[in-house]
Amino acid sequence: MNKYEIALIPGDGIGKEVVPAAVKVLEAAAEIDGGFSWSFTEFPWSCEYYLKHGVMMPEDGLETLKNFQHIFLGAVGMPSLVPDHVSLWGLLIKIRRSFEQAVNIRPAKLLRGLESPLRDPKPFDLIVVRENSEGEYSEIGGSIHKGMDEVVIQNNVFTRKGTERAIRYGFELAKSRRKHVTSATKSNGIVYSMPFWDRVFNEVKTDYPDIETTSTHIDALAAYFVMKPHLFDVIVSSNLFGDILTDLGGAIMGSIGIAPAANINVEGKYPSMFEPVHGSAPDIAGKGIANPIGQIWTGKMLLDHLGHQEVGNLILEAIEDTLEAGIKTPDLKGNATTEEVTSAIIANMKKRV
Numbered sequence: 001m002n003k004y005e006i007a008l009i010p011g012d013g014i015g016k017e018v019v020p021a022a023v024k025v026l027e028a029a030a031e032i033d034g035g036f037s038w039s040f041t042e043f044p045w046s047c048e049y050y051l052k053h054g055v056m057m058p059e060d061g062l063e064t065l066k067n068f069q070h071i072f073l074g075a076v077g078m079p080s081l082v083p084d085h086v087s088l089w090g091l092l093i094k095i096r097r098s099f100e101q102a103v104n105i106r107p108a109k110l111l112r113g114l115e116s117p118l119r120d121p122k123p124f125d126l127i128v129v130r131e132n133s134e135g136e137y138s139e140i141g142g143s144i145h146k147g148m149d150e151v152v153i154q155n156n157v158f159t160r161k162g163t164e165r166a167i168r169y170g171f172e173l174a175k176s177r178r179k180h181v182t183s184a185t186k187s188n189g190i191v192y193s194m195p196f197w198d199r200v201f202n203e204v205k206t207d208y209p210d211i212e213t214t215s216t217h218i219d220a221l222a223a224y225f226v227m228k229p230h231l232f233d234v235i236v237s238s239n240l241f242g243d244i245l246t247d248l249g250g251a252i253m254g255s256i257g258i259a260p261a262a263n264i265n266v267e268g269k270y271p272s273m274f275e276p277v278h279g280s281a282p283d284i285a286g287k288g289i290a291n292p293i294g295q296i297w298t299g300k301m302l303l304d305h306l307g308h309q310e311v312g313n314l315i316l317e318a319i320e321d322t323l324e325a326g327i328k329t330p331d332l333k334g335n336a337t338t339e340e341v342t343s344a345i346i347a348n349m350k351k352r353v
């Protein structure tokens with residue numbers, strides 16, 4: 001029987017509430033599946049840790065994390081006491097970069113029982129695969145002159161390796177889905193990087209003759225996300241385009257508290273990190289009313305990644321059953337607690353087996 005070694009970093013604020021909730025659901029999933037088990041090891045690395053020790057994580061923190069298969073993280077951030085750049089660079093970005101988590105995946109789906117801000121949407125179920133390490137977010141550039149003559153240049157960096165890695169990941173994902181990949185491009189306006197992106201996309205797609213493809217300019221694609229998100233299955237995108245599209249994806253689902261995400265080390269050489277889209281939400285921390293669905297759905301992504309799609313899908317069905325029954329936290333206009341939503345999801349999983 002497989003035993004998965006997972007590092008837990010609950011972090012700050014509501015991270016400390018939603019991670020234990022999601023762990024309960026993951027434990028229930030293992031029990032129902034019967035074919036694997038978990039070994040969770042918790043680390044207190046966070047802004048609270050920083051206030052005591054002057055660092056977000058110990059010097060050998062990365063070495064420690066390397067011993068685990070994957071990382072399950074809540075949220076870090078305590079903006080009132082620790083500047084965001086300290087918490088971000090001292091932990092999140094450090095882990096993402098050191099472990100070459102070069103692909104960021106974020107699904108968006110119209111859940112049963114949840115109201116989308118879209119008027120009368122058809123059911124949609126899409127996943128954005130975003131290049132997570134290069135592209136438009138490079139540190140190359142600079143400025144010359146001052147005053148009215150000032151000129152600022154920001155270079156985009158698209159490597160063959162990074163571009164192909166993200167695009168190929170999207171095609172692999174599409175194989176087990178509805179077999180359609182959309183490329184987010186802008187080669188009509190960006191004359192070097194995007195034609196290169198298109199060229200790599202067209203090369204990679206020849207390896208996947210069973211998968212249908214479309215190439216759409218990012219401006220039109222953003223509009224389609226609002227008007228017809230049901231058209232999409234997997235979307236592959238550069239770093240900036242994916243950043244914008246995934247916020248839009250979260251928005252059309254209905255709440256930031258439910259949006260899941262994963263930072264993937266594609267080669268499997270280092271751990272991947274599963275963390276929901278939302279932050280530490282200091283405004284509601286400690287009240288027991290944080291929505292645990294984003295973290296629980298992120299747990300489903302961990303299960304999918306480990307090859308346990310069946311029980312992963314069971315979690316999502318149980319989430320939808322719970323929402324449909326009106327058991328919702330205040331961010332979804334309900335009055336249930338984190339605990340009540342979590343227990344209902346576990347009960348609904350058990351009901352379905």
Ligand code: ATP
Pocket residue numbers: 014075076077084256257258277278279280281282283284289290291292294329331
């Ligand atoms: P960070 O800098 O860590 O991303 P942030 O303040 O920018 O933090 P969030 O922490 O995600 O962003 O909070 C944004 C808003 O969404 C807050 O009002 C917060 O209460 C709400 N929110 C975020 N996550 C949840 C959740 N899981 N349940 C309920 N409300 C949430």
Ligand code: MG
Pocket residue numbers: 279
């Ligand atoms: Mg923020």
